[in-house]
Amino acid sequence: MSSPLNNRFEQAYAEFEEQKNAMAEFERRLAEKASTLTAKNRAVSVTVDGQGDVVEISFPTGAYRKMAPAELGALLVETIDAARTQARAGTTELLDSFLPGGMPAFDLLNSSVEFDEIMSQAMRAADRMFSNLPSSGARREES
Incomplete structure (x- = not known):
């Protein structure tokens, strides 16, 4: 029983x-999950993983050869940033499908929510869940 x-x-x-x-x-x-973004001028293509880490940079055309080093560097930074933004959007969408309703997936990914606060909320929910259980002292008395 x-x-x-x-x-x-x-x-x-x-x-x-x-x-x-x-x-x-x-x-x-x-x-x-991976996101690949190609610059508008097709000089550079950047692939990032689901966490936004760069996993590949390629040069689909020879256009980069005609670019000044500073121009190519700026294009790389811009394309990497856009690929990471695209990856974050995909990760947010994926996370939203796993989180219970009302959880701030976007805020979690952008670090605007404190982890300690989330854990405090979880502990309060657990306390409420088990609040009607007999205490250990009550169990000893029943034995």
Whole structure:
């Protein structure tokens, strides 16, 4: 026979397993995500991964050969920045599909939300979830 406390723990464990599997799926999909952006003049093409890290720079045409070094450097910086912005948008969309409604995916990715505050909210939610469970002292008295 299962006790209410045991049922709560089983439910919490099942929810934990669901979240763990969802996180693994998110990480898998993020690892597969890549964004490639080519400059308007087609002189440079930049590929970034799901985290916005540059994984490839290519020169699809010979146009870069006619550019001044400063001009090519500026074009690289501009194209990398645009590719990262595009990757962040894709990652935000992916994250939104995994987060519970109302969670600030955009804010999380742009570091405008404090991790400590998110953890505090999670701890308060856990406290509310288990607030009606008997305390350890009450269990000892029942034994």
